[in-house]
Amino acid sequence: MAAVAQRQSGWLPHQELLVDPRLLLPCKDIPGDLLFLIDSSGSIYPNEYQKMKDFMKSVISKSVIGKDEVHVGVMQFSDVQQLEFNLNQYSSKDAMSNAIDNMLQIGGGTDTGKAITQVSQYFDVGNGGRPNLRQRLMVITDGEAQDEVKHPAAALRAKGVTIYAIGVKDANTTQLLEISGSPDKVYTERDFDALKDLESQVALELCDPERDCKKTEKADIIFLVDGSTSITLSKFRSMQKFMQSMVNQTTVGKDLTRFGVILYSTNANSIFSLNTYNSKQEVVNAISALKSPFGDTYTGRALAYSLEYFNENHGGRAALQVPQILMVITDGDATDRNNLVVPSSVLRDKGISIFSIGVEGANKTQLEIMSGHDSSKVFYVDNFDALETLYKNITQVLCNTTKPGKSSKSLNMDDS
Template sequence: MDFIREEYFTAEAGINTADVVFIIDESGGIGNNNFQLIQSFVQSLIGSLNVNQTGVRVGIVTYNEAPKAHAYLDSFQDRTEAQQFIKLLPYRGGGSNTGAALRFTLESVFKGRGSREDVQKVAIVVTDSKSQDSVKEAVAELHWFPVRVFAIGVNEKTPDLYDMEGGNRLTLFTAKVTEKSVDAFCEDAPSDVIFLTESSERISAEDFRKMKEFMKSVVTKSIVGLNDMRVGVMQFSTRTKVEFRLNQYFSKDEILEAIDNMKQQNGGVETGRALTEVSQFFSEGGRRSFRVPQILMVITDGAATNPDNLRKNSDALRANNITVFSIGVENANKTELLIMAGNNQSNVFYVDKFDQLETLYKQISGVICSITKHRKYGE
């Protein structure tokens, strides 16, 4: 396969509460460019984990001839901290002693500070080169402790991984980590994303909950942080209500909790008015001056009460370099969805039922990636 989807990895690993250590090869066989790709790849995997001190704890070890512990199992409070830390890892080059790294991780990290009793242990080895020392015995020691080992080869024919696979001691994945795999996760692509979600009286309480679940799925599967994707949420019905601004929360856990706490407003549907008011919302904590992509996701299930100013207000958003995605459900007016998206059909999404909202994530993320993946600060 080209790369590991993070949802497949977590489903296979069954990781909900665990002590997880990433063991990353930084030997000369990797090279600086590939090491940067590995950093982004590991960030994506961390993004799929429930990182906190009561859920998944994360440690970081790198190795060449000698291993080095950069972070222990009590180092990070949430996944954003861990992801930001991964970005700063230095690349050293040198030889590759995978066996020594595995033993070091067992003795110094899994038996070290922050390690918990009666919690499953998981080692994730990311390597590209043949080890200069023995690997099988080290894997056996980890298995006996017990530690479940996942080996991720960044080359489809990475040596040693198949030798390590014996019995049930190791779950083996091969992952050709390339620019393609990094782009698939929208790595290193900051964006300011605001959800403008309808909360009128025509939406049932259950359907409003499903809208919140959709927003949470986008957040969960994205790299969120101060220098990555920032998220804001505004509700609209007869009036608008700011739930939280782009500079209010920078961790997934905080954002997910804030979305969970949203209360439906009821009332009418003043979509045009909401589009006017949300424009100012992008100025509060947004990074437009740094040319960070500005993205608005409008979620609605019917026609606007006063559609006359819909086109004018949508055009004003685009004049401010804000890309509008129209997401319609059930009775949404498809003409109005297209108007809000600037007649760009690729930015219009529609499902027949609220249950189907979460299926849109992959489609929407692909379009967002195409907007953000090559944009850097100041360009």
């Protein structure tokens, strides 16, 4: 399978996502300032220090570097701070990579708060910064700060600098949140090897939000939700939160994005159709009221059942070339596993794009069958807590899939 196995951390360091490699291409037109602030204390082994250097070089390689594009600077810290190069010193990837290669580890303690205060000045015009553009600081640390980080970080964010906090090994997650000010800008990794899995995701995160596709504007989306007996109440609640998050990332309306929900176990049942609700709040409320049906996992039967609910009489807009998407959420092996190919093919032949979302015991081969072996539409997380934040990754693919001008039968993605 051509998918890239990628680890998304945040508060959930154990989820593995299958993400289309086309999403991992360099972003377009993203002028801004990026400073790396890396922990160079004595607790970091030499091979780990090298992996941080490799991480920085990889993120730079995936960015658009140039005089009028992205500027990058690097500072390292322990109980002292050492600027390696500022934002306007180099304008080529090769020069930056060479400078990073020549860095030497400092050793000593971990005064992260002092380092954040010190690095602030390098975002100023006098030191090569461009405050009129997007400015970002990426802090990478492996342990607990020995000083206070909350106020220095808040002061820097007040200047308009966005802070990303990457914690490795024994990093203090409370401090990481204090540094970033937002859980969606916190990444925690189990070890320094895992940094490599994070490279492409961070590069994508750094894309310009004004030019990036952020919200699905127009689509027909039906959630086909496994409600079999293996799904406990808490797991079902996680599925509801995931769906609500997906809805919140779209523009809902009669002429915009429409949603429907089908619950299935032994049999499938449409709870509401694409033309039932016209507001985001109505859809969110209806999802909150869902009840799990329990029973076996007849996914093939449910796929066949769902086809008619994309028809015009149920609110489908295929005739208007509105993209149509079936989002299958399942946690296990299909009871009718030999009956997946035909209904999946029929749906796709009708121009319906199938997103396969598997949790815990889901069979990845079956997920691929449903999506038509399109790796950009296959997602897997190994626990239900992780499902609740998966929407961030799916939203990006979904948004690109449904950009204006794409017909429901031509759903190739653009890189963003």
